[in-house]
Amino acid sequence: MLTKQDAVKIATKLNAEYSSRKNSVHDIALIHHKGKLVAHFGIVRGSNRDSGHNHISKALSVGPHFCKELSICTKTREDWIKELEQKALLL
Amino acid sequence: MATSVYPTSFNLAWKKQAQTAPKKGCLACGPASGTAIELGPLCSTEYVLTTLKDTTKRLLRPITVHIEEIGGSFVATMTEASISTSGETRQEVLQNLGSYIAEVLDILLAERGNLGPGPYQQLLALGRYFDLS
Numbered sequence: 001m002l003t004k005q006d007a008v009k010i011a012t013k014l015n016a017e018y019s020s021r022k023n024s025v026h027d028i029a030l031i032h033h034k035g036k037l038v039a040h041f042g043i044v045r046g047s048n049r050d051s052g053h054n055h056i057s058k059a060l061s062v063g064p065h066f067c068k069e070l071s072i073c074t075k076t077r078e079d080w081i082k083e084l085e086q087k088a089l090l091l
Numbered sequence: 092m093a094t095s096v097y098p099t100s101f102n103l104a105w106k107k108q109a110q111t112a113p114k115k116g117c118l119a120c121g122p123a124s125g126t127a128i129e130l131g132p133l134c135s136t137e138y139v140l141t142t143l144k145d146t147t148k149r150l151l152r153p154i155t156v157h158i159e160e161i162g163g164s165f166v167a168t169m170t171e172a173s174i175s176t177s178g179e180t181r182q183e184v185l186q187n188l189g190s191y192i193a194e195v196l197d198i199l200l201a202e203r204g205n206l207g208p209g210p211y212q213q214l215l216a217l218g219r220y221f222d223l224s
Binding site: 001002019024025026028030032036037038039040041042044051052053054055058059061088089090091 | 165166167195202205
């Protein structure tokens with residue numbers, strides 16, 4: 001299971017920028033590559049660091065195991081970019 | 092409150108989807124109350140969003156949402172646009188998704204000239220649901 005804590009680590013690992021709207025229930029992590037927005041995912045606001053964030057694997061077009069590896073640093077942003085390239089999800 | 096917000100063609104489509112799981116109060120299987128609600132059950136795993144808060148864009152038609160339980164929490168997905176969020180309950184995840192769609196739509200429109208293939212397809216899909224003029 002991916003938690004909010006994982007989500008924050010993944011956003012950091014992917015050099016995400018945040019978009020935050022006042023009174024919103026989530027912050028949005030925006031991931032750019034070569035000046036293009038290539039992915040985004042929401043991180044629910046609140047104090048529960050263990051809240052489920054299993055939607056992230058869909059948002060990043062990879063499996064949950066890959067996401068977990070991003071959060072524990074056995075995968076890198078470059079690994080993820082390669083995955084997207086192999087799936088023809090980058091220009 | 093009336094069911095007229097649901098065009099006949101969509102009702103027919105939903106009925107086809109929900110043939111195997113008729114449920115009391117399901118919008119597809121024949122809503123008992125005949126009222127339009129914000130978060131309407133369609134069948135056991137599919138719901139519809141008929142209104143969205145936090146957006147100035149007009150929703151042209153209801154959004155079908157697929158919900159699945161993963162690892163003790165819920166993930167709601169607007170399949171057509173590949174947009175997902177998580178939540179602790181079905182109600183929460185639906186509300187989260189509605190809010191997320193509204194925010195992401197604004198972001199995609201603001202970055203319209205700088206979208207990769209995935210977000211570009213998402214904007215195209217959302218354009219079929221919202222009046223972007």
